Amino acid sequence: MGKVLSVVLRPLREYNLENRAHKVISKDKPTLAPKHKIDPQYQQFLDEYPKVDQSKNETLNKFLQDVYVTSQDPMPQVSSESSSTKRSLPLNREIPVESEFGFREPTNVPYGRATLKSALKFISAYQTNPEENSIKKIVNDYKLKEETLVNILKYYRVFEIYIPSDPASKSSFAGPLIPRKKLVTRKPKQLTGDKSENENNKLV
Template identity: 40%
Template structure:
């Protein structure tokens, strides 16, 4: 059934095809979509205020047209070309392509530290020493050793701490529940009372 409808529809589809094609081709410019009211008002204002610039933009500029014609692209085969880039000795590119091992504190520590600043590793180190012996390893000694301001060191020691692991001591006394357990259900092996049989003649008398 579909074949019958397609055969009937085909002549109507191609009816006056050549004239319709010429009509579309002969159109000078496709019609643009209508603008919004706000955009249309702004467009009309620009035409009124800058009419000379707008008319010049519609004209063909021979100088720009000549430059556009002079532009051309040349493609070459890069198989035989040496594309190696010269490396800067002060900033060499990485050569080792192996997987980077994880750092100690999750980030790479800087090799050079300016005065008045410290690294994460050094901060954890003097925090650990301070928590172990706060009297001998005080803020003044830390500031002299790491070249830090004493007030900054005091704030670090006040608001930051290193995690401590506490291991409980082993108990010397035994718990009350320690010992052999007694089952709730016990099996008695000795006979305490013997019940008479159902057909026992002694029971009848």
């Protein structure tokens, strides 16, 4: 509905538009915008002291007229010492070698932390020989918390590879180094009652 009204009223709005625009532009002094209402206290102050609004400080006005700001970018000063001691570009332009695990490992490792490489190392060492590589020894060597190390060794394992001695022979899975527990299935025992109770149940 609004679009229909705008289409209908558009010729009325644009009637003699160019002449009206020239009439407004050709005015010597344009009409001023309406001023805000003055605060009554401020109006009372102006009535009592009419010279305050018109007075100017001549010294400050002169300072403002004398002020002239120019902006210039300073040229960089290059000393002879900095140019002589300028470091040369590296001559080695070879592509850096990729790390073992796809990212660069830190050189300084804080206490209580371990890199991926060291974690795989002590996990595999504990997995192969837990008696020789005990938890206390690993804690002392890698400066880890005992609780954290116990959780790591409990939930993380290293993959085990089995390669047959004879390539032509069929390989058989030898099983893990650490024996796993076997699940034994047993049939549940049936409840046995008195013969008289069994007979009564049959009759019912």
